[in-house]
Amino acid sequence: MSGITQSTALWYASRATGVVSLLLLTGVTLLGVLVNRQGRLPGLPRFVVTGLHRNLSLLAVAFVAIHVLTAVLDPYVTIGLVAIVIPFASPYKPLWLGLGAISLDLVLALILTSLARARLNRRFWRGLHWFAYLAWGSATAHSLTSSTDMHSGVLLYLVIACIAAVAGAVIWRITQAGREVPREERAAATLDMMSPRSVRAPARRGPRENIH
Amino acid sequence: MKDQLRVDPTVCSGHGLCAELLPELITLDEWGYPIVADGPVPRSLDRHVRRAVTDCPVLALKLLPAR
Amino acid sequence: MTFGTTVPHPGQPLTQPGGAGDGLPRLLPARGAVPVDLRTHLGRLGQPPYAGQAGRLIPVLQAAGLTGRGGAAFPVHRKLAAVAKARTQPVVIGNGAESEPASEKDKSLLWISPHLVLDGLQLAAEAVGSDAAGLYLHRHPRLLENLHAAIAERAAAGMDRAGVEIFEAPHRFLAGEESALASRVNGGPAMPRFKPPMVFERGVAGRPTLVHNVETLAHLALIARFGPDWFRAAGTDAEPGSMLCTLHQADGRRDVVETELGTPLRSLLTLDGHTQAVLSGGYHGAWLPAADAARMTLSNADLRPAGAFVGAGVLAALPADRCGIAEAARVARYLALESAGQCGPCFNGLPRMAAAMAEIASPRPDPRAVTDMIRWAGLVQGRGACHHPDGAVRFIRSALHVFRDEITRHGQGRCVDPARRPFLPLPDSTALSAADWS
Numbered sequence: 001m002s003g004i005t006q007s008t009a010l011w012y013a014s015r016a017t018g019v020v021s022l023l024l025l026t027g028v029t030l031l032g033v034l035v036n037r038q039g040r041l042p043g044l045p046r047f048v049v050t051g052l053h054r055n056l057s058l059l060a061v062a063f064v065a066i067h068v069l070t071a072v073l074d075p076y077v078t079i080g081l082v083a084i085v086i087p088f089a090s091p092y093k094p095l096w097l098g099l100g101a102i103s104l105d106l107v108l109a110l111i112l113t114s115l116a117r118a119r120l121n122r123r124f125w126r127g128l129h130w131f132a133y134l135a136w137g138s139a140t141a142h143s144l145t146s147s148t149d150m151h152s153g154v155l156l157y158l159v160i161a162c163i164a165a166v167a168g169a170v171i172w173r174i175t176q177a178g179r180e181v182p183r184e185e186r187a188a189a190t191l192d193m194m195s196p197r198s199v200r201a202p203a204r205r206g207p208r209e210n211i212h
Numbered sequence: 213m214k215d216q217l218r219v220d221p222t223v224c225s226g227h228g229l230c231a232e233l234l235p236e237l238i239t240l241d242e243w244g245y246p247i248v249a250d251g252p253v254p255r256s257l258d259r260h261v262r263r264a265v266t267d268c269p270v271l272a273l274k275l276l277p278a279r
Numbered sequence: 280m281t282f283g284t285t286v287p288h289p290g291q292p293l294t295q296p297g298g299a300g301d302g303l304p305r306l307l308p309a310r311g312a313v314p315v316d317l318r319t320h321l322g323r324l325g326q327p328p329y330a331g332q333a334g335r336l337i338p339v340l341q342a343a344g345l346t347g348r349g350g351a352a353f354p355v356h357r358k359l360a361a362v363a364k365a366r367t368q369p370v371v372i373g374n375g376a377e378s379e380p381a382s383e384k385d386k387s388l389l390w391i392s393p394h395l396v397l398d399g400l401q402l403a404a405e406a407v408g409s410d411a412a413g414l415y416l417h418r419h420p421r422l423l424e425n426l427h428a429a430i431a432e433r434a435a436a437g438m439d440r441a442g443v444e445i446f447e448a449p450h451r452f453l454a455g456e457e458s459a460l461a462s463r464v465n466g467g468p469a470m471p472r473f474k475p476p477m478v479f480e481r482g483v484a485g486r487p488t489l490v491h492n493v494e495t496l497a498h499l500a501l502i503a504r505f506g507p508d509w510f511r512a513a514g515t516d517a518e519p520g521s522m523l524c525t526l527h528q529a530d531g532r533r534d535v536v537e538t539e540l541g542t543p544l545r546s547l548l549t550l551d552g553h554t555q556a557v558l559s560g561g562y563h564g565a566w567l568p569a570a571d572a573a574r575m576t577l578s579n580a581d582l583r584p585a586g587a588f589v590g591a592g593v594l595a596a597l598p599a600d601r602c603g604i605a606e607a608a609r610v611a612r613y614l615a616l617e618s619a620g621q622c623g624p625c626f627n628g629l630p631r632m633a634a635a636m637a638e639i640a641s642p643r644p645d646p647r648a649v650t651d652m653i654r655w656a657g658l659v660q661g662r663g664a665c666h667h668p669d670g671a672v673r674f675i676r677s678a679l680h681v682f683r684d685e686i687t688r689h690g691q692g693r694c695v696d697p698a699r700r701p702f703l704p705l706p707d708s709t710a711l712s713a714a715d716w717s
Binding site: 182183184185186187188190191193194 | 612
Binding site: 035038045047050118 | 225227266
C-alpha cells in the first residue's frame with residue numbers, strides 16, 4: 001500500500017470514529033439528564049438508564065481513543081501526541097483541535113471520578129459532573145470546526161439533531177427543576193395536597209403524584 | 213457478610229433502582245422510597261448487593277459494618 | 280412570633296410539690312424565680328470542683344446513676360466515656376434548645392441558674408479532656424444577653440478552663456436534635472443527619488462531640504460537689520435523682536417544678552374527674568387515661584409498660600370538657616409541618632397522617648381515615664434520619680387508643696367540645712424557606 005493510501009485510511013478512520021464519538025457523547029449526555037430527572041426508557045427497568053449511561057460513556061472513550069490515535073498516527077498532518085491532552089498544542093489547526101483536547105480531558109476526569117465515586121466527597125463529584133455539558137459542547141464545536149464533514153448532507157442533519165436534542169434536554173431539566181418544591185416546604189406542600197376529605201383517595205400512589 | 217444494608221434517607225430521592233436490582237431485600241413503599249430488610253446481608257446476595265450499592269444514582273444505599 | 284411562653288418573671292413563685300425526698304430543690308433556688316448571680320452562686324456552692332485530671336468524674340457519675348434529662352435518659356457516664364476515649368480533641372456542647380413547645384424547664388433553668396449549667400459544662404469538658412465548649416439555644420434575646428454576660432463574668436474571674444461559645448438555634452422542633460445541633464454549629468441548617476457517624480464520634484468540626492441537655496449538666500455540677508450518695512438520696516434505686524418538670528394543669532396553669540423521680544403523678548397534676556387524660560413526654564410522648572395516670576409515678580418503670588415515658592418531664596392534664604382527638608390533630612399538624620423535608624417517608628407520611636387526624640376530628644369522619652392512618656404509621660416508623668416520625672407515630676397511636684370513645688362519638692356526629700377549644704401550646708409559625716432553618 002502506498003503512503004498516501006495508508007494516510008487516507010487513517011484519516012477516514014479518524015473522521016468516522018469522530019462522528020461515532022460525537023453521537024455516543026450526545027447519547028450519554030441525554031441519558032445523564034434522564035437519570036437526574038428519574039426518567040425511564042419506555043418499557044425498560046430503571047437500572048437500564050444508569051447502566052446505559054455508564055456503558056455508553058466507556059464506549060465513547062474507546063471510540064475517542066481510536067479517533068485521536070488515528071489522527072496522530074496519520075503522517076499527512078502533524079498533530080503530536082502531546083496535543084491529545086494539552087489544548088492548543090497542535091501545530092495543525094491548534095484552536096479547533098484544542099477544543100477536542102479540552103473535551104477529552106473533561107471526559108477522562110468525569111469517568112475517573114465516577115469510577116471512584118464511592119470514595120469521593122459527594123459534593124465534589126457532583127460539582128465536577130456539571131462539566132459534562134462543557135465536554136459535550138466542546139466536542140461538538142470541535143466536530144464542526146476541525147473538518148467540513150458535518151457542514152453538509154446527512155452529517156449536517158445529524159449534528160443539528162444532536163444539538164437540538166441536548167438543548168431540548170437541558171431546557172426540560174431546567175424547567176423541571178424550577179417546579180421542584182424545596183425541602184423546607186415539602187411537608188407543607190404535601191399537607192396542602194391533602195385536604196381533609198381527600199383521604200378517600202386510593203391507597204396506591206406512584207412517586208409522580210408526590211412531592212419530590 | 214455480617215454487614216447491614218441501610219439507606220441514607222436524607223439523600224435518597226426515590227429513584228428506585230435498588231428495588232429492581234435487589235428485590236430480595238428491598239421493596240418500594242407507596243411513595244417510591246425503599247424499605248430495606250433488617251438484619252445481616254446473606255452471602256448469596258453479595259454480588260447483587262454490591263451492584264445495587266454502586267448503581268444508586270445518589271449513593272444513598274450503603275453497606276455498613278454491623279455494630 | 281412567639282415560641283412557647285416567655286421565661287418566668289422575677290417574683291413568680293415556683294411550687295415545690297410533695298415528695299418524700301428532702302434536699303429539694305437542688306437546681307432552682309428555694310424561693311422565687313429570681314436569677315442567681317455569680318456571687319450568690321459562689322456563696323452557696325463555691326468554685327466548680329475541678330478534678331485535676333480528665334476522666335476522674337466519670338466513675339462518680341456512674342455511681343450516681345445520672346441519666347440524660349433531655350428526653351432520651353441515656354446514662355451520662357457512658358456518653359462521657361465514649362467521648363473521652365477519642366483520639367482527637369473533643370468538643371462539649373450544652374443543649375439548651377428546648378424545641379418542645381410544651382416544655383419550659385430548660386429556659387427556666389438557664390434563666391435562674393445559669394452558673395450551675397456553666398459549671399457542669401466546664402466539669403464535663405474537663406472529664407473528656409476538652410478545652411472547647413459551647414451552649415446551644417433558641418434565639419431568646421433576653422436569655423442570650425444574660426448568658427453572654429454570665430460567661431463574660433466567669434471569664435473575667437478566671438473560673439472557666441474551656442472557652443464557651445454561644446450558638447443560636449432557629450425556632451424549629453428538630454433544632455434540638457443532636458445531629459441537627461452539630462449541623463447548625465458547623466454552619467449548616469439545623470436539620471438532622473444520617474447516622475453513622477454518631478455525633479459523639481464525629482460532630483462539631485469533625486471532632487467527637489459530647490452533647491448534654493443543660494439540666495443534665497446542672498445535675499452533673501452538683502454531683503461533682505456532693506457525691507453520688509447525695510444524688511441518690513432522691514428518686515428511686517433504678518431511677519435516682521430529681522428532675523425538672525413542666526406541668527400543664529387542667530385549669531390552664533403552667534408551672535415548672537423540681538421533683539424527685541418516683542413521685543406519684545397525682546401529686547404533680549390534679550387528676551380528679553375534671554381531667555380525662557394525661558400527656559407524658561411532650562409531643563413525641565404518649566397519652567394515658569387519667570384513671571391509669573392516677574395510679575402511676577413519675578418513672579419509666581411505671582410509664583414504659585403503658586407505652587409512655589418520662590422524657591423531658593412534660594406532663595399535661597387534658598380537661599374532661601375538651602376534645603382529645605381535636606387536640607391530637609392540632610399537634611399532629613404541627614409535627615408534620617416541622618418535618619425537615621429531607622426523608623421521603625417523613626415528608627410524605629406525616630402530613631398524610633395529620634390530614635387523617637383532621638378527618639377523624641371532624642363530624643362523621645370517613646372510616647378509611649383510621650385504616651389509612653394505621654398503614655401510614657407503619658410505613659414511616661424507623662425510616663427517617665431522626666426519630667421525628669417515630670415520635671409522631673407514638674403520639675398519634677396513643678391518642679387513637681386513649682380517645683377511642685371520642686372517635687366513636689364523632690362517628691355518631693357528636694363531640695364533647697364542638698367548639699374545639701385549643702388547650703396544648705403550639706407556636707403559629709411554620710418554615711417557609713432555608714433561612715428558617717439557620
